[in-house]
Structure formats: structure tokens, C-alpha cells
Amino acid sequence: MTKSSGNGFPDSTNLVFIGGGNMAAALIKGCEKKEFIRKENVSISVQTEKSAQKWRNQGYQNVFTNTLEMLDKYPTAIYVICVKPQVFEEVVSSWPVNSRPRFIISVMAGVPLKTLSAKLPFVSGNTTIIRLMPNVASSIGSGASTLCYEKNEKIDDQASSIEYARKFAECVGTVEIIPERCFNAAMAIGGSSPAWTFMYIESLADGAVAQGLGRAEAKRLAAQAVLGAAQMLLNTDSGFDIETQHFALLKDKVCSPGGTTIEGVRALEKNGFRSAVIEAVVAASKKADDMAKMMEK
Ligand SMILES: NC(=O)C1=CN([C@@H]2O[C@H](COP(=O)(O)OP(=O)(O)OC[C@H]3O[C@@H](n4cnc5c(N)ncnc54)[C@H](OP(=O)(O)O)[C@@H]3O)[C@@H](O)[C@H]2O)C=CC1
Numbered sequence: 001m002t003k004s005s006g007n008g009f010p011d012s013t014n015l016v017f018i019g020g021g022n023m024a025a026a027l028i029k030g031c032e033k034k035e036f037i038r039k040e041n042v043s044i045s046v047q048t049e050k051s052a053q054k055w056r057n058q059g060y061q062n063v064f065t066n067t068l069e070m071l072d073k074y075p076t077a078i079y080v081i082c083v084k085p086q087v088f089e090e091v092v093s094s095w096p097v098n099s100r101p102r103f104i105i106s107v108m109a110g111v112p113l114k115t116l117s118a119k120l121p122f123v124s125g126n127t128t129i130i131r132l133m134p135n136v137a138s139s140i141g142s143g144a145s146t147l148c149y150e151k152n153e154k155i156d157d158q159a160s161s162i163e164y165a166r167k168f169a170e171c172v173g174t175v176e177i178i179p180e181r182c183f184n185a186a187m188a189i190g191g192s193s194p195a196w197t198f199m200y201i202e203s204l205a206d207g208a209v210a211q212g213l214g215r216a217e218a219k220r221l222a223a224q225a226v227l228g229a230a231q232m233l234l235n236t237d238s239g240f241d242i243e244t245q246h247f248a249l250l251k252d253k254v255c256s257p258g259g260t261t262i263e264g265v266r267a268l269e270k271n272g273f274r275s276a277v278i279e280a281v282v283a284a285s286k287k288a289d290d291m292a293k294m295m296e297k
């Protein structure tokens, strides 16, 4: 009998990554660390020989600079699309018509399921296509991913594919399975917000540096303060229940009457802090909506 390592699929199942950049690296390394996959079952296609060599130097042997050649070699593997959305059309053009992947996971922002199906007519129909939106913290196993797919009872054993994708995403952090109509909004928080959080932490440090604190101390302190605050929201040991309680409960605990923090709250509100953050989420989400519309053309 074929051995299985608990992911529901035989150990010999090949995972084929189209694109081998930051996201592919985070996912591959996270899955390997959790022994979900092994190097010998991973194939990667990249654009440049330089990137291919980087992967080979890390012990990956199945590395290609020609996607068609790779997909030809693994016509029934699990495919993970990890290229930029702008490159997707090019990838489609080098997709062999006889490939029959077990299922497909796409991490591309702004490329909806219906576009993926329409652009890959020869593989869709009886092939589950899953959208997964990981984030940069996946590279250290602290990602916050979202996943969506279209339920189709005609597809054989679709539930196993979804379960595999869920476990795959869990190798690099948490995963929320959500309807596609909310996917771009979730992407703005899960996928994009780490960039804004880095900006926020940088600004905290800048403020303290302006007031005389050393740069290194300010950076460490700011990062740890943000981490601790996030952990209080997620860890019930803080007495906070994220399902039922309002974030302001914790904010109010920090704001002593007549104290320092409330002065900072006042300054933030005066400068449109919350509105700026809300608008950033809406802007990122709308950009993904626009990208999806462009893709339809
Ligand atoms: N960065 C992030 O935080 C997140 C990104 N995403 C999504 O992940 C996807 C990838 O992003 P990211 O990993 O950051 O991008 P990168 O630029 O790091 O990686 C893109 C990869 O695609 C390869 N590539 C380019 N053209 C081709 C081609 N024709 N055939 C095969 N491979 C090709 C590149 O090769 P080479 O290395 O040789 O240039 C590179 O390895 C995007 O669609 C993005 O929307 C999703 C969530 C978060």
C-alpha cells in the first residue's frame, strides 16, 4: 500500500510550484518543516537561471526555467500557482492541454476563480481550483491565510482536495475558509496589512527616536509592543474574548484618566488615524476588484 504522511495523500504526491519567489519559498519551507512534503516531491519553475540555481543550491533537484517542460513532466500533480497576476497569461500560454492536475491552488491576488477556470478550460470542469491568500509572515510560520473555492458536488472527492489545501496552509500559520465574495477584503487585511504594520512600527520607532531614544532600542520595543498587543487579542489568558468583546475594552485599560495614552489617542484621532487605516483596507480591496475586472477582458 502507498504510504501517506497524514496529509491524506500518498507521500509520493508531487507538488508543482509555478513561480518560485517569496510566497513559494515561504510555503515550500513551511510545509517541509512540518514534514507535510519532502524536497524530492517538490518541483519549481522560475523565470531566470539565477533563481533556479538558488533553489538547486538548497537541495531541490526538480527546478525548471521552462514551465511547459515541468507541467509536461508532472501532468497529474497538485499545481500551486505562485507567479504575479501579470504573468498569469504567459503561464497559461505555456500550459500543456493534456495536463490533468489533481487540483490547483492559486495564491495570485486579484485573479478570481471564474477567471482561473475560464483561462484554464482544459483543466477546469472536473478539477477543483482553490484560491489561497497567504502573507509574508508565512515565511516564519506565522501567516494569516484565507482560502476559498467553489463547491461542486460533481467533482470527485473535492472534500479531500480542500482538506489538503487547508492543511497545506496551516503549515505556515492560520487559515480562514471564506466565500469568494469577501476574498479581496480579507486579502487586504491578511495579505497586505503586514506592509502597513511595518510602517506603523517604523513610525512608532521614529517618534521615540525624535524624543531621544536610541534607534535599536526603539525598533525592538516598537515591534515587541505590537506583538504583545496582538497576542492579547488572540490569547484568552488576557481575559479578552475576540469573538464577543470590543477592542476598545483593551484600549481603555491602557488609557489612564488624565494620563499619557489618552493624549496619544487624541493626537491619532485628530490626524485621522482610524480613517487612514480603513481607507487603506478599502483601497487594497478595491484594487483587487479592479485587477479582477481587467483580467476578465
Ligand atoms: N508577497 C506577498 O506578501 C504576497 C504575495 N501574494 C501573491 O503571490 C504571488 C507571487 O508573489 P511573490 O512570491 O511575492 O513574487 P516574487 O516576485 O517573489 O516571485 C515570482 C516568481 O515567479 C517567477 N516567474 C516569473 N515569470 C514566470 C514564468 N513565466 N514562469 C514561471 N515562473 C515565473 C519568478 O521567477 P524569477 O525568480 O526567476 O524571477 C519568481 O520566482 C503573487 O501573485 C502575489 O499576488 C499573495 C500573498 C502575499
Ligand SMILES: O=C(O)[C@@H]1CCC=N1
Residues within 6 Å of the ligand: 109, 187, 191, 192
Ligand atoms: O501587494 C500585493 O498585490 C500582494 C498581495 C497581498 C500582498 N502582496
